[in-house]
Amino acid sequence: MSDQNAILYAAPEPYPPIRVERPNPRYAQMLQANFASASSELTSITQYTYHSLVLGRSAPEAADVLHHISITEMHHLDIFGRLVLLLGGDPRYCSSRQGCPVAWNGNMVTCHASLCEAVQSDISLEQAAIHTYQYQAATIEDCYISAMLNRIILDEQLHIRAFRRILESCR
Numbered sequence: 132m133s134d135q136n137a138i139l140y141a142a143p144e145p146y147p148p149i150r151v152e153r154p155n156p157r158y159a160q161m162l163q164a165n166f167a168s169a170s171s172e173l174t175s176i177t178q179y180t181y182h183s184l185v186l187g188r189s190a191p192e193a194a195d196v197l198h199h200i201s202i203t204e205m206h207h208l209d210i211f212g213r214l215v216l217l218l219g220g221d222p223r224y225c226s227s228r229q230g231c232p233v234a235w236n237g238n239m240v241t242c243h244a245s246l247c248e249a250v251q252s253d254i255s256l257e258q259a260a261i262h263t264y265q266y267q268a269a270t271i272e273d274c275y276i277s278a279m280l281n282r283i284i285l286d287e288q289l290h291i292r293a294f295r296r297i298l299e300s301c302r
Contacts, residue, residue: 140199140293141206142285149210150275151217158271159220160227165211165267167235168226170259172208176201178240178256182249190246193297197253200290207283214276247301254294261287 151158167173183197212222224235241256243249261284268280 139289140196140203140286142282142289144282144285146210146282147275147278149213149217149279151214152273152275154217154219155273156219158273158276159215159218161267161271162211162215162218162276163220163222164226165260165263166208166215166222166226167224168233169239170256170263171226171235171239172204172211172260173224173235174239175204175253175256175260176208177237178242179204179253181240181242182253185242185244186246186249190297190300193246193250193300196293196297197249200293203286203290207286210279210283214279247298250294250298250301254291254298257287257291257294261291 165171179197179201183194183201186197187194215222225232226235227233241252243252264280264284264287268277268284271277271280
């Protein structure tokens with residue numbers, strides 16, 4: 132693959148420093164959902180890893196893309212975990228729904244062995260993340276967190292473009 136056609140798994144812009152203006156338990160809870168919920172970075176990592184593994188023989192190029200995107204998502208998981216800690220939270224593998232803890236579990240992962248179905252569900256997961264991060268960036272009144280959310284959105288947008296290129300091969 133030529134450099135011009137190379138797939139980017141992370142946007143070229145640098146990530147801002149991992150900082151917060153001050154501890155804020157409400158913001159910690161909001162970002163905890165990005166860390167470990169049904170539409171979290173943890174879910175993305177496990178879903179993309181699963182799809183990469185099961186598609187390895189039938190669609191090795193797509194599997195490679197999924198593998199590399201999952202690595203970028205691992206970086207996002209680390210960022211959100213560190214932000215939760217700085218905000219005074221505890222980055223456990225759970226989130227909160229209506230004030231009740233919800234433990235992260237494998238049932239949150241959408242598992243497809245079909246390339247087209249897998250990539251469609253992966254696109255949906257990325258779109259949900261972008262929507263959440265855009266809302267949080269507009270709502271959270273901490274310039275460091277908003278900058279990080281906006282930077283991570285750039286990666287998620289790249290992932291959608293990569294997934295859509297794979298989806299074109301299904302047609």
